[in-house]
Amino acid sequence: DAKTTQPPSMDCAEGRAANLPCNHSTISGNEYVYWYRQIHSQGPQYIIHGLKNNETNEMASLIITEDRKSSTLILPHATLRDTAVYYCIVRVGSNYGQNFVFGPGTRLSVLP
Amino acid sequence: ETGVTQSPTHLIKTRGQQVTLRCSSQSGHNTVSWYQQALGQGPQFIFQYYREEENGRGNFPPRFSGLQFPNYSSELNVNALELDDSALYLCASSFRGGQYGYTFGSGTRLTVV
Numbered sequence: 194d195a196k197t198t199q200p201p202s203m204d205c206a207e208g209r210a211a212n213l214p215c216n217h218s219t220i221s222g223n224e225y226v227y228w229y230r231q232i233h234s235q236g237p238q239y240i241i242h243g244l245k246n247n248e249t250n251e252m253a254s255l256i257i258t259e260d261r262k263s264s265t266l267i268l269p270h271a272t273l274r275d276t277a278v279y280y281c282i283v284r285v286g287s288n289y290g291q292n293f294v295f296g297p298g299t300r301l302s303v304l305p
Numbered sequence: 306e307t308g309v310t311q312s313p314t315h316l317i318k319t320r321g322q323q324v325t326l327r328c329s330s331q332s333g334h335n336t337v338s339w340y341q342q343a344l345g346q347g348p349q350f351i352f353q354y355y356r357e358e359e360n361g362r363g364n365f366p367p368r369f370s371g372l373q374f375p376n377y378s379s380e381l382n383v384n385a386l387e388l389d390d391s392a393l394y395l396c397a398s399s400f401r402g403g404q405y406g407y408t409f410g411s412g413t414r415l416t417v418v
Binding site for chain 2: 200227229234235236237238239241278292293294295296297298
């Protein structure tokens with residue numbers, strides 16, 4: 194079973210920031226938080242990952258709470274192309290043989 | 306660098322038949338994983354190969370099998386196809402067990418009739 198819980202769906206206005214929450218209350222000290230997204234009928238796309246510090250890249254920012262029990266993915270200026278299902282996953286960083294357990298994710302709809 | 310490529314993109318098979326799906330890993334990646342994604346659900350892990358050996362498996366029966374080749378490309382074989390095997394099959398490659406994330410292909414859409 195997935196170790197994360199996410200809201201099933203969210204809406205966001207185009208040009209505004211999209212804040213996608215994720216709860217991972219049972220996360221272990223050596224587990225990373227990964228975010229992927231899947232646009233309809235395509236393979237999941239890596240967005241960002243982090244252990245305990247906040248992370249930022251060209252796509253998004255990841256904010257992890259100090260107790261690491263929850264995190265938020267931020268898309269700073271959402272566009273229509275960001276409409277997708279977003280998956281939050283926790284996993285040990287380098288673990289041969291243990292793979293991602295995907296939950297149902299959050300369906301983000303960016304509205305014009 | 307090239308990404309992960311899968312073939313074919315779509316496939317229709319009859320119940321009871323066998324199917325082979327193919328995946329070319331991203332350049333520099335030595336680990337490949339396969340996932341099954343039923344309509345409306347998240348991907349489910351089938352198995353992973355590292356250095357040509359299976360080193361992790363999800364809750365799938367033995368009729369799901371695979372291979373990884375010296376060039377790190379991979380095959381997924383499914384025997385005795387069932388209607389419930391209809392799904393999107395995703396291949397993902399990574400380096401060093403996926404610490405820096407996985408690169409997924411666009412998948413093969415398998416329909417069993």
